[in-house]
Amino acid sequence: MERRDFIKLTGAGVGGLILPITGNMVSAAQLLDRPMDVSMKKQLADVALNAAKSAGASYADARIGRYLNQFITTREKVVNNVVNTESAGIGIRVIANGTWGFASTSKMTPDSIAKTAKQAVAIAKANSKFQTEPVQLALVKGVGEVSWKTPIVKNAFEIPIKEKADMLLNVNNAALSNGASYITSVIFLVNEQKYFASTDGSYIDQDVHRLWAPFFASAVGKSGFKQRTSLGNPVGMGFEYLDGKKEDKIYVDGANIGYNNSYDMVEDAVNAGKQLQKKLAAKSVKPGKYDLVLDPAHLMLTIHESVGHPLELDRVLGYEANFAGTSFATLDKWKSKKFQYGSDIVNLVADKTQPYSLGYVGYDDEGVKTKQWDLIKDGVLVNYQAIRDQVHMIDQTESHGCCYSQSWRDVQFQRMPNVSLQANQEEDLTANDIIKGVEKGIYIAGRGSFSIDQQRYNFQFGGQLFYEIKDGKIVDQIEDVAYQSNTQDFWNSCTQLAGKSDYRVGGSFFDGKGQPPQVSAVSHGCPTTRFNNINVLNTKRKV
Amino acid sequence: MSIVTEKEAKKILKKVLSFSKADECECNLNGQLTGNIRYARNTVTTAGEVSDLTLAVQSTYGMKMGVATINEFDDASLEKVVRRAEELAKLAPDNPELMPNLKPQKYAKMNTYFDATANVTPKYRAKAADDGITPSKAKKLVASGFLTDSYTMSAIMNSNGLFAYNVATDISFSATIRTEDGKGSGWVTRDYSDVTKMNTAEASQIAIKKSLGSAAAKELEPGKYTVILEPAAGVGLLGRLFNNMDQRAADEGRSFLSYKAKQDEKNAPKNKLGEKMFDQRVNIYSDPNHPEVPTATFADDGSTVGKTYWIKNGKIENFQSSRYWADKTNSKYNPTASGSHQWIMSGGDGSLEEMIKNTRRGILVTRLWYIRQLDPQTLLYTGLTRDGTFYIENGKIKYPVKNFRFNESPIVMLNNIEALGKPVRIDGNMVPPMKIRDFTFSSLSDAV
Numbered sequence: 001m002e003r004r005d006f007i008k009l010t011g012a013g014v015g016g017l018i019l020p021i022t023g024n025m026v027s028a029a030q031l032l033d034r035p036m037d038v039s040m041k042k043q044l045a046d047v048a049l050n051a052a053k054s055a056g057a058s059y060a061d062a063r064i065g066r067y068l069n070q071f072i073t074t075r076e077k078v079v080n081n082v083v084n085t086e087s088a089g090i091g092i093r094v095i096a097n098g099t100w101g102f103a104s105t106s107k108m109t110p111d112s113i114a115k116t117a118k119q120a121v122a123i124a125k126a127n128s129k130f131q132t133e134p135v136q137l138a139l140v141k142g143v144g145e146v147s148w149k150t151p152i153v154k155n156a157f158e159i160p161i162k163e164k165a166d167m168l169l170n171v172n173n174a175a176l177s178n179g180a181s182y183i184t185s186v187i188f189l190v191n192e193q194k195y196f197a198s199t200d201g202s203y204i205d206q207d208v209h210r211l212w213a214p215f216f217a218s219a220v221g222k223s224g225f226k227q228r229t230s231l232g233n234p235v236g237m238g239f240e241y242l243d244g245k246k247e248d249k250i251y252v253d254g255a256n257i258g259y260n261n262s263y264d265m266v267e268d269a270v271n272a273g274k275q276l277q278k279k280l281a282a283k284s285v286k287p288g289k290y291d292l293v294l295d296p297a298h299l300m301l302t303i304h305e306s307v308g309h310p311l312e313l314d315r316v317l318g319y320e321a322n323f324a325g326t327s328f329a330t331l332d333k334w335k336s337k338k339f340q341y342g343s344d345i346v347n348l349v350a351d352k353t354q355p356y357s358l359g360y361v362g363y364d365d366e367g368v369k370t371k372q373w374d375l376i377k378d379g380v381l382v383n384y385q386a387i388r389d390q391v392h393m394i395d396q397t398e399s400h401g402c403c404y405s406q407s408w409r410d411v412q413f414q415r416m417p418n419v420s421l422q423a424n425q426e427e428d429l430t431a432n433d434i435i436k437g438v439e440k441g442i443y444i445a446g447r448g449s450f451s452i453d454q455q456r457y458n459f460q461f462g463g464q465l466f467y468e469i470k471d472g473k474i475v476d477q478i479e480d481v482a483y484q485s486n487t488q489d490f491w492n493s494c495t496q497l498a499g500k501s502d503y504r505v506g507g508s509f510f511d512g513k514g515q516p517p518q519v520s521a522v523s524h525g526c527p528t529t530r531f532n533n534i535n536v537l538n539t540k541r542k543v
Numbered sequence: 544m545s546i547v548t549e550k551e552a553k554k555i556l557k558k559v560l561s562f563s564k565a566d567e568c569e570c571n572l573n574g575q576l577t578g579n580i581r582y583a584r585n586t587v588t589t590a591g592e593v594s595d596l597t598l599a600v601q602s603t604y605g606m607k608m609g610v611a612t613i614n615e616f617d618d619a620s621l622e623k624v625v626r627r628a629e630e631l632a633k634l635a636p637d638n639p640e641l642m643p644n645l646k647p648q649k650y651a652k653m654n655t656y657f658d659a660t661a662n663v664t665p666k667y668r669a670k671a672a673d674d675g676i677t678p679s680k681a682k683k684l685v686a687s688g689f690l691t692d693s694y695t696m697s698a699i700m701n702s703n704g705l706f707a708y709n710v711a712t713d714i715s716f717s718a719t720i721r722t723e724d725g726k727g728s729g730w731v732t733r734d735y736s737d738v739t740k741m742n743t744a745e746a747s748q749i750a751i752k753k754s755l756g757s758a759a760a761k762e763l764e765p766g767k768y769t770v771i772l773e774p775a776a777g778v779g780l781l782g783r784l785f786n787n788m789d790q791r792a793a794d795e796g797r798s799f800l801s802y803k804a805k806q807d808e809k810n811a812p813k814n815k816l817g818e819k820m821f822d823q824r825v826n827i828y829s830d831p832n833h834p835e836v837p838t839a840t841f842a843d844d845g846s847t848v849g850k851t852y853w854i855k856n857g858k859i860e861n862f863q864s865s866r867y868w869a870d871k872t873n874s875k876y877n878p879t880a881s882g883s884h885q886w887i888m889s890g891g892d893g894s895l896e897e898m899i900k901n902t903r904r905g906i907l908v909t910r911l912w913y914i915r916q917l918d919p920q921t922l923l924y925t926g927l928t929r930d931g932t933f934y935i936e937n938g939k940i941k942y943p944v945k946n947f948r949f950n951e952s953p954i955v956m957l958n959n960i961e962a963l964g965k966p967v968r969i970d971g972n973m974v975p976p977m978k979i980r981d982f983t984f985s986s987l988s989d990a991v
Contacts, residue, residue, distance in 0.1 A: 079636045083610070102591060106614065123590060130587040130669065130676075165636065182795060220796035224803075224920045319583045322687040322719040322730075325912075325929075328989070330725075411589060451915040451948075453927045453990035458948055460925050460985075462917060482917060482925070484948070484986055515581050515689040537985065539917040543799070543954040 036066070038195070038205050042145070045197035047110045048092045051117035053199065056125070057094035057101075059137060060117065061198035061366060064090045064108075065408035068191040070157060074168040075184045076176065082161055089408040092117045096124035098134030100389075102411040138388045138399045140368055142201020148362025150209040151355070152238030156189045159239050167242070168213075171269045175217045178273025181225075185215035185269075188509070190521075194365070202367040210236050210358055210521055212509050213265055219276035226279035226479075228272045228464055231256065231297050231446050232263035234509040234521060236360045250502060252431045252528075254474035255467045256445045258295060260504050261356050275465060275477065282479040285466065287538045291441035292483060292531045293434050298463050299421070300506030300524035301447045306487040307341075307348050308419040308524065310456035311375050312513075313386040317393065323515050325454025328487065329381060331394070339381040342491030347422040348376040350385055352401055357418045357523035358507045359402075365412040368401035375419065379492070387414045406518040413518075416511060420525035421497070428499030431528035437496070441469035442481060442536065447506075449482065460484045462539065480540040490531060498527035545574040545594035546696045549708045555598070555616060556700035562625040565602035565632060567644045569701040569845075573597050576661075576694045580668035583687035585676045590668065602628040603644075606637040640867045644701040648847045651840040653709050654832065657737040660712035661694040667738075668692070675718045675747040684754055686747070688718035692738065697881055699845045707841040711882070713971070714738045719930060720750040721991075722758050727943075728991050729753025730910055730930035732775050734968060736837055753909060753931035760943040762987060763934065769905040770982040771898055771935070774967045774974035776908040780924060781974060783914065784953040785827065785886045787922060788853055790814060790862035794872060799922050799954060800859065814862065821857040821957040826889040828852040831880050835968045838885050842878035851877045853886070857957075883971060890963035890975025898964050898978055900938040905978070907933040907940060911949070923952045927988055946991075947984035956982065 045062040052060035066088040073081045089106035090113055101124025105116040156164075168185040175183045190210040197203045212234035218227045235241050244264025249257050257264075257271065294302065310327040314320055333339035342348075352359050352370030363369055366388055374382050384394060387403040405412035435443060446464025453459070466481040467474045485493075507523035547555065552572050559570045574596040581589045599612040602625065609631025613624040671690045679686035692714040699707045715734035721727065729750040735741050793800035793814035802818075804811035830850040831838045840848050844866060852860040861877045869876035879885070899907060909931035917923040928946045935941065956979050964976035 078639060080638065080640075082631070082635055084631075085612075100589070102589070126665065127587050127590055130582075130672070132586040133584070161634065182797065218797055220801075225797045225801075227919065317584070318685060318687065318721070319588060321583055321685070321721060321728075322581075322689055322717060325990070326721075326725070409593070411591070449915045449917050449925065451913045451925045451927070453946065453948075453988040454912055454929055455990035457990050458927065458986060458988035460948060460950075480918075486989070516579060516691065537950070539923060539950070541918065541921045541923045541950075541952060541955070543921045543923075543952050 041195040041205070042197065042203055044090065044108060044110065044113055045195065045203065047113045048090060048117045049197060049199050051114035052092060052094045052121055055118045055121035057096045057121050059095040059199055060092065061196065062090055062092050063365060063405065063408055064195040066193040067407055068157065069189065071186060071188040072161065072164050072168060073184065073186045074165065074172055076172055076182065077169065079165050082165070087407060090116065091405065091408045091411065092120045093411060094120045094124055095135050095137065096121045097128035099124045099128035099131045100135060101127065104409045135389050136392045138391045138397055140200050140388065140399065143204065143367070143369070144201065145203040147205040149207040150236055150360065152209045152240070154239040156211050156239035157191060171215055171265050174266045174269040175215065175273045178270045179219055179277040180217040180273040181220045183215055183217040187213045196363065196365065196367050198367050200367060204363045204367055206362060208361055209238055210234065211238065211241055213242060213263070215269060217269070217272045217276060219280060221280035226276050228276050228279065229446065230265065230272070231268055231464065232259055232265060233297065233506045234358055235356050235507065236358050237356050250431070252443070255443055256295070256465055258297060258445070258504060278477045279479055282477045284480045284540050285478045285536060285538050287536055289533050290536045291438045292534045293431065293438060293441055293443040293469065294529050294531065295431065295443070295445035296504040296526050296528060297446050297506050298444050299526045299529055301450055301508070302461055303348070303419055303421055303524045303526060304508060304522070305450055305452045306456060306459055306490065307375065308416045308522070310487065311384050312414060312416060313384040313390050313394065314414050316384060320513065324513055328455045328457050334381050334384065337380065340379050340492060341376045341381045341488060342379040343494045344379045345497060346376055346379045346491055346494050348419060349373065349422060350375050350400065350402070350417040350419050352417045354418050354420065354505065354523065354525065357505055358521035359418040359523055364401040364403045365405050366403040368399045368403065370401040373400060385414060385417055390414060404520050406520060410518050413514060415513065415520040416522045418523045418525070421529065423503040423527040424497040424499045428501050430502055431498055434496055434498055434528055434530050435469055435474060436472040438469045438530065439471055443467040443469055443474060444481065457486050459487065480538045482537045482539050483534050484537055485534055490534070493531045493533060494529060495532050496530040498529065502527040545576045545596045546694060546710065547572070547574060547596070552698035552708055553706065556698060558618070559598065559600060559621050559625060560700060560702055562622045563602065563702060565604055565629050567603045567702050569601045569644050569699065571599045572698040574696040577691060578663060578665065578668060579689065579691040580672050581689045582672040582676060585680055585686050587669070587672055590665065598624060600624050600628040602632045603641065604632050606639060606641050607632045607635045608638055608641055609635055642866045642870065644703050645705050645845045647704045647706070648841065648845060650707060650847055651832065651849070653837065653840050655709060655711035655736060655837045655839065657712045660692060660714050660736065660738040663692040663714065663738055671716060671743040674744040675720060675750070678747060678751060679720050682751060682755070683723055684751060685721045685723060686718060688716065690716045690743070695882070697839065699841070701845065705845045707845055709839040711839070712736055714741055716741060716743050716746060718747050718750045720747070720754040722754055725991055727754045727758030728930045729757060732969065734970060757931050757943040760945045763944050765947060765984045765986050767981040767983055769902065769961065769978065769980045771895070771902060771905055771907045772977045772979060773895060773907070773909055774969045774976055775910045777977050778969045778972060778974045779911045779914045779926070780953040780956060781888060782972065783924060784922060785853065788863050790864035790872070790874065791868045793862065799920060815859050816862065817858060819858045820954065821854060822960045823857045824960055824963055825854050825857045825957050826852070827854040828887055829879060829885050830887060833887055833973065836885050836887065836971055836973055838880035838883040841881055843881045844878070846876070846878040848878050848880045885971055887973040888966060888975055890966045893962065893964045895964055895976045898962055898976055899935055899940065901962070902935045902978065903937060905935045906944065907935055917950065921952050922954050923950065925950045927990070946988040948986045948988055949983060950985045951983045
């Protein structure tokens with residue numbers, strides 16, 4: 001499912017039929033069909049690998065994928081759409097003459113698969129004429145036949161459609177009864193059934209689940225309108241995420257409720273309605289320098305943009321120059337071993353093994369066992385995100401295991417793992433503790449507008465909820481806030497972190513990269529964090 | 544099988560409808576044959592081709608609707624997809640916004656297909672990459688770019704007898720060429736329906752020139768400047784304005800086009816239809832028969848599409864809306880072409896070069912990047928300049944300047960027009976170069 005298709009499918013009032021590009025819509029019952037037997041997948045994968053080798057490939061991998069999506073969209077009291085999609089096929093990647101080749105097909109007969117493998121080799125050979133940097137692949141020992149599954153408790157695909165639709169209508173009703181004028185709510189489920197096989201001797205069967213249930217509410221007042229989106233997160237979990245357990249709620253005095261590993265969507269909708277009315281009456285921020293206290297549901301996006309993206313090795317090296325851009329975090333800065341990315345309390349780790357996260361898998365899409373590694377240690381840049389054909393460029397021998405493709409149809413490449421800011425290990429401070437120490441500041445929750453330059457220096461972020469802090473207390477909800485900074489300045493102004501019990505994982509369902517573009521889902525964990533003396537703008541403008 | 548003829552499409556869709564037991568049935572057939580090549584660091588990185596043909600069936604029972612799709616075309620598969628759509632329709636709750644299928648329509652001729660584009664070869668794509676790589680290497684520059692071509696087919700048939708069919712071709716190219724030391728960066732983009740208009744060698748030279756010319760940029764203080772937005776720089780903000788012209792959002796009070804009633808105003812309108820909001824010279828319309836940006840003359844639901852003004856002489860002339868909302872509010876339904884968001888902004892006859900020549904002091908902007916909305920009420924957006932930003936003095940480009948972050952609204956921009964040049968095609972739209980006074984840059988960026 002590509003982002004544009006998701007937007008199209010969830011949009012109200014779309015004329016004509018709705019066509020997802022990478023999925024065929026199927027009935028609810030079919031989604032629960034038993035997937036293809038593993039032994040059959042192995043046979044078909046071997047057809048691909050053998051055909052590729054016979055055609056002259058020095059390496060080959062095959063990904064047999066069945067990608068299921070379900071989403072239900074509602075608007076106020078109406079269920080707009082109930083959609084099931086399925087997409088299945090095989091993607092075959094090879095190295096021939098030191099060059100990558102890729103081809104894919106949805107026709108899963110042995111003949112078709114062998115033909116596709118040969119086509120991938122032919123493409124590799126044709127492109128090798130232009131190749132100036134032969135592929136160097138980091139060694140990976142075959143793992144034999146293994147399997148992995150997202151540890152979900154309740155398979156959201158198995159929950160009756162009516163139950164899910166009713167839940168969303170309850171959410172809408174809660175927001176509308178408490179001050180919202182309009183609301184759209186969605187539940188979006190993903191199940192990637194992926195089988196990976198390679199000439200290294202790996203046969204890896206994985207069953208990956210993700211869920212996202214956002215709402216978008218707005219209120220119209222005399223002087224205009226305001227918007228508030230949900231504070232829940234997309235997660236690598238089942239329907240249990242929507243249980244809204246008490247122990248997963250984190251309260252900030254005078255402000256919002258944050259959610260950890262489960263989400264009370266109805267409660268958040270009630271608060272959204274009330275907060276929308278306050279937004280309509282709220283005073284506009286006075287621009288200037290403030291100490292910012294950033295809630296995890298907000299800071300996750302700042303981490304994503306200002307740490308996650310600049311440390312993707314393909315961006316650093318220039319492979320994304322024509323689209324997403326390059327990076328300020330150049331190799332010389334990393335080699336110096338003293339590039340102070342942030343203050344010395346800043347520790348950011350990459351992690352593909354973090355429970356409940358969107359990036360959590362057992363193996364990546366080129367058969368590498370996933371792991372955790374440091375990116376920023378005590379404020380210093382220590383590593384990047386790299387895959388098998390990249391690690392030699394940073395003098396390393398082991399892939400980081402962060403290769404991904406959005407479907408069987410697209411070629412896999414380096415994608416951002418979960419990148420998370422570590423909590424305060426010494427004191428288990430709360431958000432309230434941090435706010436107490438701030439004289440003049442703003443507490444920001446939820447993700448809003450975000451924009452950053454193509455080398456990730458200059459950024460500007462908004463949010464959902466803004467609260468003015470005076471002399472250690474939240475005094476009022478305010479509006480029209482955006483902060484602007486430079487990545488290195490910003491992370492060096494980080495002065496305080498909340499502790500482990502405040503740490504939460506947020507994420508993005510649709511992170512885009514590549515040409516043709518592909519999406520991936522990625523999480524970012526962090527505690528409530530303080531940044532001193534940040535430039536705040538007022539975004540209100542007369543037109 | 545990815546592109547089928549009109550006769551074949553009719554045959555397939557008639558067969559599909561023959562299986563239908565629902566109150567109403569509508570089916571869409573969409574085929575695509577696309578190719579691409581990508582290069583970076585002066586070498587080809589990926590290349591591929593994709594072919595696909597998909598059938599979507601929409602079945603309705605009363606106010607219940609279900610949709611299913613398939614990409615197999617034997618009789619059993621065609622019947623299966625109809626049964627699936629009907630099963631989903633029976634399970635779905637009533638949708639009070641569902642509209643009945645249209646009766647047969649008459650469509651104007653479509654001019655969206657070009658034989659040469661449909662026959663682009665891997666060799667052509669490789670040459671396009673080489674047009675950037677070889678001259679860049681010679682000048683010690685680093686080239687990256689992407690070329691993609693497509694040949695697409697779409698057909699609609701419904702149980703009322705409506706039938707529409709069209710084939711279209713498109714090709715687009717972009718290149719970013721940087722200096723080895725990373726201090727200069729130039730960019731170019733081109734897109735056409737007819738590949739014979741594409742000149743990737745000429746386009747690559749523009750990126751090379753901008754790359755060399757943008758190195759050693761000077762710092763200017765952020766603030767309000769007269770800017771010349773090249774068409775590729777203007778397209779982002781204009782496109783966002785166009786995409787926010789939905790009538791329902793306006794009527795519900797959630798748009799920059801919502802009417803704010805004065806105290807005690809009776810029978811106040813809900814939206815700003817007919818209101819003058821922009822400079823007199825602002826004219827934005829859609830036209831399926833524009834020779835540079837042709838589109839289908841039918842919409843996704845089979846409605847006919849003709850020339851429609853959205854903004855005329857600075858006034859809001861028409862809204863976009865769904866058929867349901869137009870019907871409910873008894874207002875005009877203005878469908879847009881299937882598979883396209885085409886819009887055309889009128890301009891003048893002058894070239895970009897003439898515009899620069901007539902500028903005493905200003906900033907030339909190649910493109911804007913990472914544009915995000917700050918306030919939907921005022922359409923205030925933020926973003927950054929990228930890949931070639933230059934200071935103009937007394938009619939000449941004097942020196943490159945560091946990139947800026949802007950915080951600006953297209954509403955303000957279209958009220959501050961100094962001059963409009965000759966429109967060119969960008970991303971399937973026609974966009975003039977625009978000279979705008981008092982454009983707001985809020986900070987500097989170190990990015991190149």
